Amino acid sequence: MTAPQPVNAYILALPNELLEEVLSPEVREERHYDNTKIGIVTLCSVSKRFRDVFLRHLYRTIRYHDIRNMRPFLDVLRFRGVQYVVHLDLVLHPILCVPGYDLLSMLDLFLLSLPKLEVLQSLRLDIRPTPRDLEDSYTTVISVVERAPADVVHLSPEVVNTLNSVFQTLPQSLRSLSLSGFCFEDATAGLAATEFPSLRTLSLDLNGTGDPYIVNRRHFLRGMPRLESIELPVQWCPRRTLFRRVFAGRKFKHIKIGFTGRMRMSDTDTHEDHACPWNRCIVGLLRQSSSILTSLNIGTISLIIPRKVAFPALTSLTLLDIEFGFNAGKELQALLAPFLSSPLEVLEILECHNLPAVLVGLIDTHWPKLRKLSVSELTTVKDEYDPPDLYPYLRCLGDDAAWDAETRRELEAICEHRGVDAWLDWGYADLPWRD
Incomplete structure (x- = not known):
C-alpha cells in the first residue's frame, strides 16, 4: 500500500508549464491579480524551482x-x-x-x-x-x-x-x-x-x-x-565629413529619424535658419542603406529625400508626428515620392495633423502588396448616410483639413477590396467655414 504523501508533494509535482499559466497575460489582466500575486510570492518560498519560474516572469x-x-x-x-x-x-x-x-x-x-x-x-x-x-x-x-x-x-x-x-x-x-x-x-x-x-x-x-x-x-x-537599427534625433547639426566617418560603410535594416510626441517648438524641427548639412547627411545614410533597408520611421517634415533615391527592400514605412502646412497635398506627395515603387506591406501615419486626402489616390495606385494600414488623427465630416448620433468636434477647420464623406468611404472601400487590414481613426467635425 502506498504511503500517503504530504500535501506539498502534490504542489511540488506541478510542471513548469502549469506554473507559467499563473503568469499568463490573461491572468495578469484580471482585476483580482493583486490577490494572485500574494499567492505567487508564497509559492516562491516553496522551492527553488518555483522561485526561478515565477521570478523569471515577474522580473x-x-x-x-x-x-x-x-x-x-x-x-x-x-x-x-x-x-x-x-x-x-x-x-x-x-x-x-x-x-x-x-x-x-x-x-x-x-x-x-x-x-x-x-x-x-x-x-x-x-x-x-x-x-x-x-x-x-x-x-x-x-x-x-x-x-x-x-x-x-x-x-x-x-x-x-x-x-x-x-x-x-x-x-x-x-x-x-x-x-x-x-x-x-x-x-x-x-x-x-x-x-x-x-x-x-x-x-x-x-x-x-x-x-x-x-x-x-x-x-x-x-x-x-x-x-542593424539606428534612431537619430532631428535636433542634431553634424559636420558632414565627420558624419561620413562615423557612418562609413554602415548599412542599416531599420532607421528612425525624429521622435514622436515631443511637445516642442516648431523651430526645433527645422534646419532652415542656418547653414546645416543635416538633410544631406541623413539622405546619404538612407542612400547607403537603401538596398537592405526594410523599415523606415520619419518623424519630421524637414527631411527631404530626392525622388531618385529608391528603396527596393522597404516593406514598412511610418510617418510620426508631422504637421502638414497650407500645401499639405504637395508636402505629402513629396514625402512619399521616393517610396512609391517600394514593396510596402505596412504603412503607418500616426499623429500627423492636417493629413491631406491625396493619400487615397496614392494608396489606390501604388503598393499592391499593402496588407496593413494604420492612420490616426483623421478628420472628416458626416453626411446623410452616417448615424445621426455622431457628435461633431467644435473646432475651426481649413479647406483641406477635413475629408469629405465620399473620400472617406473611398479609402475604406479600397482597403476592403484589397484585403488590407485597416485601422482608421476618424474624428467627425463641422463643415469648414466658408464666406
Missing part, C-alpha cells in the same frame, strides 16, 4: 518611471530578482532639496546593480539633468517628462564619468540600447570607449543642438559591429 520586464520613488527602487534593485531582468526601462530625474535624488547618487546605485544584470538584453535610460521641485514630482505625471524635449543642460563631469562606467559595465549580451533626455555629446565619449558586440539597436533621442565639433569628435559606433 523579465521592468518599466519603472516613478521618479518620486526611484531612489528606494534602485536601493533594492540589486537584491530582488535582478538576475532575471531582460528588459529594463528607467527614468532618472533629480528632485531639488531631497538627499540622494541627485543624478550622481542614482547612477551610482544603478551601477552597483549592473554586474548582476547578466541576462539583460534591452535598456532604455532616460536621464533628465534639470532638477524638479518636490511639489512638481507629485503633481506632474511621468508621461509629461517622457514627452518633453531632451534637455539642453549638460550633465556634470562627475555624472558623465559615472555614465561612462555604466556603459562599460553593461553586459555583453545587450541587444538594444535606448538613451533619451540629455545632450548628445554627453553620451558619445562613453559609447566610443565601450564594446557592444551583440548590440543590434541603438536609439538616441538626445539633444544634439550643441557644438557639432564636440558631438562628432568621437566615433561612437566604433564598438557596435553588429548594429
Whole structure:
C-alpha cells in the first residue's frame, strides 16, 4: 500500500508549464491579480524551482518611471530578482532639496546593480539633468517628462564619468540600447570607449543642438559591429565629413529619424535658419542603406529625400508626428515620392495633423502588396448616410483639413477590396467655414 504523501508533494509535482499559466497575460489582466500575486510570492518560498519560474516572469520586464520613488527602487534593485531582468526601462530625474535624488547618487546605485544584470538584453535610460521641485514630482505625471524635449543642460563631469562606467559595465549580451533626455555629446565619449558586440539597436533621442565639433569628435559606433537599427534625433547639426566617418560603410535594416510626441517648438524641427548639412547627411545614410533597408520611421517634415533615391527592400514605412502646412497635398506627395515603387506591406501615419486626402489616390495606385494600414488623427465630416448620433468636434477647420464623406468611404472601400487590414481613426467635425 502506498504511503500517503504530504500535501506539498502534490504542489511540488506541478510542471513548469502549469506554473507559467499563473503568469499568463490573461491572468495578469484580471482585476483580482493583486490577490494572485500574494499567492505567487508564497509559492516562491516553496522551492527553488518555483522561485526561478515565477521570478523569471515577474522580473523579465521592468518599466519603472516613478521618479518620486526611484531612489528606494534602485536601493533594492540589486537584491530582488535582478538576475532575471531582460528588459529594463528607467527614468532618472533629480528632485531639488531631497538627499540622494541627485543624478550622481542614482547612477551610482544603478551601477552597483549592473554586474548582476547578466541576462539583460534591452535598456532604455532616460536621464533628465534639470532638477524638479518636490511639489512638481507629485503633481506632474511621468508621461509629461517622457514627452518633453531632451534637455539642453549638460550633465556634470562627475555624472558623465559615472555614465561612462555604466556603459562599460553593461553586459555583453545587450541587444538594444535606448538613451533619451540629455545632450548628445554627453553620451558619445562613453559609447566610443565601450564594446557592444551583440548590440543590434541603438536609439538616441538626445539633444544634439550643441557644438557639432564636440558631438562628432568621437566615433561612437566604433564598438557596435553588429548594429542593424539606428534612431537619430532631428535636433542634431553634424559636420558632414565627420558624419561620413562615423557612418562609413554602415548599412542599416531599420532607421528612425525624429521622435514622436515631443511637445516642442516648431523651430526645433527645422534646419532652415542656418547653414546645416543635416538633410544631406541623413539622405546619404538612407542612400547607403537603401538596398537592405526594410523599415523606415520619419518623424519630421524637414527631411527631404530626392525622388531618385529608391528603396527596393522597404516593406514598412511610418510617418510620426508631422504637421502638414497650407500645401499639405504637395508636402505629402513629396514625402512619399521616393517610396512609391517600394514593396510596402505596412504603412503607418500616426499623429500627423492636417493629413491631406491625396493619400487615397496614392494608396489606390501604388503598393499592391499593402496588407496593413494604420492612420490616426483623421478628420472628416458626416453626411446623410452616417448615424445621426455622431457628435461633431467644435473646432475651426481649413479647406483641406477635413475629408469629405465620399473620400472617406473611398479609402475604406479600397482597403476592403484589397484585403488590407485597416485601422482608421476618424474624428467627425463641422463643415469648414466658408464666406
